[in-house]
Amino acid sequence: MSTVPVSAPTSSLGRHKFKAAAVAAGVTLGGLALTGAGVYAGLNAVATGTGSVASGTISLTVGAEGGSAGFPQTVTGMVPGDIDNTYVTLTNGSSSDITAQDLTLQVAGTPANSTLITPPAADGTTGIEVAVNGCSVAWVVSPTANTATCGGTTTPLLAATPVATLATTPGPLVSGTVAPGAVYRLQVQLILPSSLNETTTNGTTPSSSIQGQTLALNYTFNEVQRTATTTNS
Amino acid sequence: MAALFGALSSMLLPHAGANGVGAAAVGTGSAATGSWGVVATQSTATPPPDGALTLTATSNEALFFQAVNVGTVSLQAMTWSVTVVGVGTTVSLEACTQPWKQTGNSKCMATETAIGTWSAAVPVPSGDLASGASVSSPAVPADPTATLYLQATVSSAPVLGAQITITTAVSSGSASQLRAATVTNS
Numbered sequence: 001m002s003t004v005p006v007s008a009p010t011s012s013l014g015r016h017k018f019k020a021a022a023v024a025a026g027v028t029l030g031g032l033a034l035t036g037a038g039v040y041a042g043l044n045a046v047a048t049g050t051g052s053v054a055s056g057t058i059s060l061t062v063g064a065e066g067g068s069a070g071f072p073q074t075v076t077g078m079v080p081g082d083i084d085n086t087y088v089t090l091t092n093g094s095s096s097d098i099t100a101q102d103l104t105l106q107v108a109g110t111p112a113n114s115t116l117i118t119p120p121a122a123d124g125t126t127g128i129e130v131a132v133n134g135c136s137v138a139w140v141v142s143p144t145a146n147t148a149t150c151g152g153t154t155t156p157l158l159a160a161t162p163v164a165t166l167a168t169t170p171g172p173l174v175s176g177t178v179a180p181g182a183v184y185r186l187q188v189q190l191i192l193p194s195s196l197n198e199t200t201t202n203g204t205t206p207s208s209s210i211q212g213q214t215l216a217l218n219y220t221f222n223e224v225q226r227t228a229t230t231t232n233s
Numbered sequence: 234m235a236a237l238f239g240a241l242s243s244m245l246l247p248h249a250g251a252n253g254v255g256a257a258a259v260g261t262g263s264a265a266t267g268s269w270g271v272v273a274t275q276s277t278a279t280p281p282p283d284g285a286l287t288l289t290a291t292s293n294e295a296l297f298f299q300a301v302n303v304g305t306v307s308l309q310a311m312t313w314s315v316t317v318v319g320v321g322t323t324v325s326l327e328a329c330t331q332p333w334k335q336t337g338n339s340k341c342m343a344t345e346t347a348i349g350t351w352s353a354a355v356p357v358p359s360g361d362l363a364s365g366a367s368v369s370s371p372a373v374p375a376d377p378t379a380t381l382y383l384q385a386t387v388s389s390a391p392v393l394g395a396q397i398t399i400t401t402a403v404s405s406g407s408a409s410q411l412r413a414a415t416v417t418n419s
Contacts, residue, residue, distance in 0.1 A: 084419060221259070
């Protein structure tokens with residue numbers, strides 16, 4: 001790239017013409033600049049609005065009820081016909097503007113192939129079961145005296161249902177609305193059906209037996225959010 | 234930023250599925266079953282050997298053995314099945330909650346219970362031994378690990394000896410011989 005030097009004229013007339021040309025050029029550039037700025041300022045328009053969106057919370061908690069030990073429910077030495085009741089309080093702690101629905105209970109047993117879940121065919125067809133009853137007021141439970149009283153109304157919520165079923169198909173406790181703050185006072189029954197019939201001959205148990213078995217249980221109470229809605233406001 | 238997340242979450246929830254989000258509360262537990270069974274034995278070993286007990290009587294004599302509850306639950310009953318082989322042989326069983334006083338005339342110094350009487354009622358035309366009769370008896374209660382002391386009395390003279398096989402059985406179910414079912418509030 002070559003550079004050509006520029007120098008101012010040395011005569012009086014030449015200096016005058018040079019100044020005039022410089023002034024004209026400055027005016028022209030200034031005008032262009034002003035014109036550009038005016039175009040953008042003139043097209044700018046803003047309209048604003050505000051709003052807020054907040055999501056609700058949904059929660060469910062379980063605790064011991066009315067003097068009962070609640071969970072974990074530990075039962076030993078069961079024989080067919082035995083029933084063990086534990087009592088729990090189930091609270092829907094969802095926020096006040098969130099209504100839940102469809103309270104269910106799922107019960108899973110471990111090991112899944114336990115003879116207490118699927119008994120030997122010779123013993124019977126129905127293994128260990130769970131049932132749930134509700135009380136309209138707090139249960140009064142005395143494990144020491146082995147007593148439990150519902151001073152209000154007792155409502156069957158879940159009929160005796162095999163754990164084999166509840167493991168895959170949760171049992172309905174409440175169908176429909178579960179109001180915020182709702183409290184359910186539950187008697188959870190663990191039942192070894194009396195129909196299980198197993199004979200020990202000469203001290204020898206059958207090769208597949210319900211005797212001396214231990215089954216771990218996992219109770220899961222579930223609720224779901226209310227049906228989603230579309231609101232026009 | 235928080236408002237943005239709130240807006241996003243409220244918009245996403247209905248798309249989480251037909252029922253959207255839910256809540257769960259969990260509890261745990263365990264269930265263990267007891268065991269039941271009775272062994273008739275002349276052994277004093279612990280635990281007693283399983284299997285039927287066979288006694289041989291060569292004369293009119295009292296044969297002593299024990300029935301041990303080898304289960305973990307109490308029993309309100311147990312079934313006795315006795316097979317007697319030997320023409321004309323009659324055997325009766327009696328239980329005592331304490332060891333029999335075996336000298337002289339056998340005596341139970343505590344609670345004595347007559348269990349039943351069995352006879353070899355099916356003689357065969359030839360030979361001295363015959364197929365016997367098997368009869369289930371009334372039951373006798375027992376607590377876990379409890380031992381009942383039994384006496385098998387042969388009341389007729391066996392010919393060339395008589396085989397007395399004693400089988401025990403304990404059943405659950407609708408006609409349960411186990412302790413009564415319980416309802417526990419815990």
